[in-house]
Amino acid sequence: MSERSSVGQVRAWLSARRRFQFVLTVAMVMLLTGTCVGLLMVPNPVLPKLRAAQQSRAESLGQVAAADDDPRLAQVRRTVEPFGQLVTRVVPTGAGQESLIVGHPDQRIEIDVLARELGAATTAVTDLWGPDWAQSALVVVASAPAEFATLLRATTDLPAEVAAASIADPFAPGTRPAAQRVVFSPDAGRRLSPDGLRTLLRHELTHVATRAQTVDGAPPWMLEGFAEYLAHRGQDHRFGDIAPTVTTRARTGELPADLPAAAAFTGKPAVLAYEQAWTICAFVADKYDEPHLVDLYRRIAASTQDPASEDRILQEVLHTTRAEFIADWRAWLSPRAA
Ligand SMILES: [Zn+2]
Structure with missing residues (x-):
């Protein structure tokens, strides 16, 4: 093995490892x-x-x-x-x-x-x-x-x-x-x-x-999504590195049908759920702005929620319905995962 190819392999390995760490x-x-x-x-x-x-x-x-x-x-x-x-x-x-x-x-x-x-x-x-x-x-x-x-x-x-x-x-x-x-x-x-x-x-x-x-039992898509959004904010991390599973799925046309449920945040599905939660918050910050994202957090995290109460809060904070919010999020995801 030449030194050059050895270095190349190490670089590829490092790059793969960096992706893995995200x-x-x-x-x-x-x-x-x-x-x-x-x-x-x-x-x-x-x-x-x-x-x-x-x-x-x-x-x-x-x-x-x-x-x-x-x-x-x-x-x-x-x-x-x-x-x-x-x-x-x-x-x-x-x-x-x-x-x-x-x-x-x-x-x-x-x-x-x-x-x-x-x-x-x-x-x-x-x-x-x-x-x-x-x-x-x-x-x-x-x-x-x-x-x-x-x-x-x-x-x-x-x-x-x-x-x-x-x-x-x-x-x-x-x-x-x-x-x-x-x-x-x-x-x-x-x-x-x-x-x-x-x-x-x-x-x-x-x-x-x-x-x-934040109240115990508030939706983890908001709690974990917000923590992930802030953690990666301003760090120059790429979409595909933060959300590789979402990206891979979106490339085959598989977009989330709903906001990730609380149960998805434990066990094996957790990796996907956390990535999706990050994309929801990144979407809100991008389509609206960060003050709206913080407002949304304060309202959603303040109590346990169900689809009806989430719908109400989304209308009050973002002037959209829950169904429109999900549709807009899906539409936002597609080109970013391409
Ligand atoms: Zn957390």
């Missing part, structure tokens, strides 16, 4: 102990270790104050300390707030990547959603499956495909959740590139920001 950035909602948890699905196939690449790209952030007096650290300390020595990063985020990243020394690379990304991720969320949220977060990188599960209050280990989740303590309607955290799985950093970690962080941070306006 497929990985697909999330699902699960109900764990009554709390809405956004989860990101990562397929199981063995992916090459990305630690070396991350090592070279991760900037050393140096020693940062241990934030020992931060109540959020006290909250997770009891859970994470049994799993080893703590590494803590304090990152300035929006509106003079500080965010906290907590993990263990063996996850230092992921911690540094996330520390580097958290400020921009917070800004990205505020840029679309507005400043009415904490604009800071507690991010924890688990180093063991048992630690990951405990941080999410799950009673058993989570499926290996789950790369990250966000969780909130119960809170009264009309108030902000007092405690929320984003938790990354032990092998998220091995399975995702820094770009994938960034997208995943923004997705979960969107759930954190919107939690106070």
